[in-house]
Amino acid sequence: MKTETLQFKSYIEEKGLLFTPERQSVAEEVFSSHDHLDAEKVLKSLRVRGSKVSRATVYRTLDLLVESGLVEKIDLGEDRAAYEHIAGHPHHDHLVCLRCGKVQEFEEPLIEQLQEWACEKASFKATGHSLNIYGYCENCTAK
Amino acid sequence: MKTETLQFKSYIEEKGLLFTPERQSVAEEVFSSHDHLDAEKVLKSLRVRGSKVSRATVYRTLDLLVESGLVEKIDLGEDRAAYEHIAGHPHHDHLVCLRCGKVQEFEEPLIEQLQEWACEKASFKATGHSLNIYGYCENCTAK
DNA sequence: GTTACTGCAAAGATTTTGCACCTAT
DNA sequence: ATAGGTGCAAAATCTTTGCAGTAAC
Numbered sequence: 147m148k149t150e151t152l153q154f155k156s157y158i159e160e161k162g163l164l165f166t167p168e169r170q171s172v173a174e175e176v177f178s179s180h181d182h183l184d185a186e187k188v189l190k191s192l193r194v195r196g197s198k199v200s201r202a203t204v205y206r207t208l209d210l211l212v213e214s215g216l217v218e219k220i221d222l223g224e225d226r227a228a229y230e231h232i233a234g235h236p237h238h239d240h241l242v243c244l245r246c247g248k249v250q251e252f253e254e255p256l257i258e259q260l261q262e263w264a265c266e267k268a269s270f271k272a273t274g275h276s277l278n279i280y281g282y283c284e285n286c287t288a289k
Numbered sequence: 290m291k292t293e294t295l296q297f298k299s300y301i302e303e304k305g306l307l308f309t310p311e312r313q314s315v316a317e318e319v320f321s322s323h324d325h326l327d328a329e330k331v332l333k334s335l336r337v338r339g340s341k342v343s344r345a346t347v348y349r350t351l352d353l354l355v356e357s358g359l360v361e362k363i364d365l366g367e368d369r370a371a372y373e374h375i376a377g378h379p380h381h382d383h384l385v386c387l388r389c390g391k392v393q394e395f396e397e398p399l400i401e402q403l404q405e406w407a408c409e410k411a412s413f414k415a416t417g418h419s420l421n422i423y424g425y426c427e428n429c430t431a432k
Numbered sequence: 433g434t435t436a437c438t439g440c441a442a443a444g445a446t447t448t449t450g451c452a453c454c455t456a457t
Numbered sequence: 458a459t460a461g462g463t464g465c466a467a468a469a470t471c472t473t474t475g476c477a478g479t480a481a482c
Contacts, residue, residue, distance in 0.1 A: 202464065
């Protein structure tokens with residue numbers, strides 16, 4: 147079992163909950179993908195792999211994964227929520243292509259620093275943030 | 290009529306569309322508020338003022354306002370879209386309080402600069418962006 | 433007399449929830 | 458036994474759309 151899956155198992159069990167096969171399937175699906183996933187994609191991949199987890203359980207497990215801190219819920223300006231696992235994935239922001247939908251990631255430590263500064267000035271206690279830049283990716287600009 | 294309402298009227302008429310009383314009402318409502326509005330709030334305010342514009346027309350007019358460039362659609366991580374008018378309102382980002390829901394604005398020109406830089410590095414042609422910081426405002430931290 | 437606009441109610445889409453049944457301790 | 462989990466279908470929420478009637482040019 148992957149390290150992350152094990153961490154999720156620990157989280158679940160420490161909370162006195164059960165690490166069911168359904169929860170394991172959803173977790174493995176999320177941890178095995180390096181793309182941005184949404185509930186529907188997770189469900190479809192599970193179905194393709196022959197795993198029969200219901201939509202409700204996918205949603206419920208995604209919430210647990212977020213609670214555990216192993217997965218982040220991100221909002222890319224679309225109508226459905228996306229998720230990405232965090233392990234080996236330092237915090238980053240997103241470049242969202244409005245034409246092809248591709249999402250690139252970028253990192254800019256100085257931006258993070260300036261955000262902290264802005265929060266201090268406003269006496270605001272930050273717990274997280276989301277920075278999306280919308281526009282056109284290299285491919286789509288060329289056309 | 291407010292300058293912004295007149296600009297919207299021009300935009301509408303240049304497109305060969307009609308500047309109806311309904312469109313005017315919605316525009317005035319949006320331009321007169323300095324808060325973040327959503328479709329439902331606009332509808333309610335209009336009702337309170339005795340204006341009977343349908344929900345569908347509110348949505349349709351908000352789209353037009355965004356198209357006109359006078360209003361920005363912003364996504365504060367909630368389930369409904371928020372809108373704010375742009376005039377006299379330089380670009381800014383948002384501090385969203387997870388407890389009381391208050392949204393404060395802040396500006397940090399250097400962040401904008403760094404974003405441009407990040408886009409250049411990725412050969413990405415940006416058209417807009419959204420930066421939300423989530424956490425707890427001064428009031429809510431105190432408690 | 434077209435073309436465009438509105439309102440209504442229905443449809444869409446995503447996510448949540450109530451409930452009956454099942455499973456682990 | 459008891460607490461928790463799952464699946465299903467219904468509900469909830471926000472937004473869009475089809476259509477019939479109305480108004481503007």
